[in-house]
Every structure is written in C-alpha cells, then in structure tokens.
Amino acid sequence: MNGFVNSQDARSAEMADGIPSQAGVSAGRGSPEWHQLSFPASGLTIELEITGSGDDRRLAGQLIPRQPAVVDIRHADGVITVEADELGRFSAEAMPAGQISLRSRLGPVTDQSSVVTGWITI
Numbered sequence: 001m002n003g004f005v006n007s008q009d010a011r012s013a014e015m016a017d018g019i020p021s022q023a024g025v026s027a028g029r030g031s032p033e034w035h036q037l038s039f040p041a042s043g044l045t046i047e048l049e050i051t052g053s054g055d056d057r058r059l060a061g062q063l064i065p066r067q068p069a070v071v072d073i074r075h076a077d078g079v080i081t082v083e084a085d086e087l088g089r090f091s092a093e094a095m096p097a098g099q100i101s102l103r104s105r106l107g108p109v110t111d112q113s114s115v116v117t118g119w120i121t122i
Helices: none
Strands: 021-023 027-031 034-041 044-051 056-064 069-075 078-084 089-096 099-106 113-117
Touching (some): 034 113, 056 078, 078 089
Parallel strands (some): 021 113
Antiparallel strands (some): 027 034, 044 056, 056 089, 069 078
16 A cells, blocks of 8 residues: 555535535545545545655645635644635645545635535555
8 A cells, every 4th residue: 555545434415604624535536655535525625646755745736616715724733724816726835744634624714614525545
C-alpha cells in the first residue's frame, strides 16, 4: 500500500445550509510522489492533487462547480486556511505528511455552508 487513501470514513454526503456535510473519496490514483482524488458531495465535488515525497507535500485543488470559497486544510499540527479563487482553484505548499481533511466553506461570509472530507493519509 502507498500509505495514501484511508477511506474508512468515506461515505456519500448531502449538502445542508450551515451544517457541515461529509464528502467521501470516490476515486484515487497515482504513485508514491503523485496522487489524484475526488471527493463528491451533493452539489459539489472537490478535486485534489497531491505531489511530493519525504516530509512535505504540495496540494492543488479545485471545487466543481467552480466558485470562490475558503478551504481549511486540517492536519495533526493545526489548520492551514487558503482561498479558492473564482475558478475554484486553491493550493497549499509544504503540507506535513500524515492525515488531512478538507473543509470548504461556500457562499457569502454571513451565510456559509460547509463540505467536509473524510481523513486521508498523505
């Protein structure tokens, strides 16, 4: 095993205003230095590409349908918050190897809904 996908929490998700929904992993492929995943939820898919080896990884992702959002990348040492642009693209450099989960906060700041992925190992 490449030490990559931990899908024990993977399940279908329903999106609800103000209530985080859980997005499960639908597909994963790659090599020890490159992985591509898709997290489908009702009304949103998070596409994620993970590159690198050793202690750090680089994440590049896109929200489908394309839209701006705030994306929290949760990991053992805390949270890294990045913004998805109007095309839904986001990235993070020097992510520590280990478990991560994404939380995408969609919509205006006053009325954000969240989609949360299960935990995966990178």
